[in-house]
Amino acid sequence: MVAQSELSEAEIDRVFHALATATRRDIVRRVIEREQSVSALASDYDMSFAAVQKHVSVLEEAGLIIKRAEGRERLVRANPEMIARARALLARYEELWRARIARLDDLLAAEPPASDSTKTTPGD
Numbered sequence: 131m132v133a134q135s136e137l138s139e140a141e142i143d144r145v146f147h148a149l150a151t152a153t154r155r156d157i158v159r160r161v162i163e164r165e166q167s168v169s170a171l172a173s174d175y176d177m178s179f180a181a182v183q184k185h186v187s188v189l190e191e192a193g194l195i196i197k198r199a200e201g202r203e204r205l206v207r208a209n210p211e212m213i214a215r216a217r218a219l220l221a222r223y224e225e226l227w228r229a230r231i232a233r234l235d236d237l238l239a240a241e242p243p244a245s246d247s248t249k250t251t252p253g254d
Contacts, residue, residue, distance in 0.1 A: 137215055141193065145216045148192035153177075154185050158194055158208060165207040168197075 137145065148154055157171055172182035186206055189195045193212040198205050 135215060135218065137219055141215075142219065144192040145194065145212070145219075148188050148194055149216075151185070151188075153182075154189055157182075157185060157189060157206075158213075161195055161206050162208040162213075165205050167203045167205055169203065171206065 149158070153175060160166060160171065160174075168183060168186055169179070171186070172179045175182055186195065186197060186204075190197050193209055194216070195206050196209050198207075
């Protein structure tokens with residue numbers, strides 16, 4: 131199987147939507163460190179278990195995490211492939227903006243200094 135590197139527009143929308151909430155970003159950070167049960171994740175937030183489950187579902191739909199059953203527990207871990215694809219997208223955006231800024235710097239450096247029309251010449 132060949133890994134897809136480019137994200138589709140729908141995938142980009144889902145990733146940015148999923149990461150738009152601090153709780154979901156924190157969940158991703160935590161499951162990057164180690165696989166955790168949804169119950170363990172929920173115990174650290176001041177919200178209902180159902181609310182945490184919903185956050186986990188949004189992250190799972192975006193492909194940023196993988197959830198699996200182990201007995202009665204649902205374990206969550208990061209999906210390094212999707213995280214890498216999202217990181218690559220952000221790197222391309224960064225390259226685009228750095229190139230634009232470099233072109234702007236070049237244009238500004240190429241402009242001749244503006245003459246100051248408020249200066250007076252001797253004899254005025």
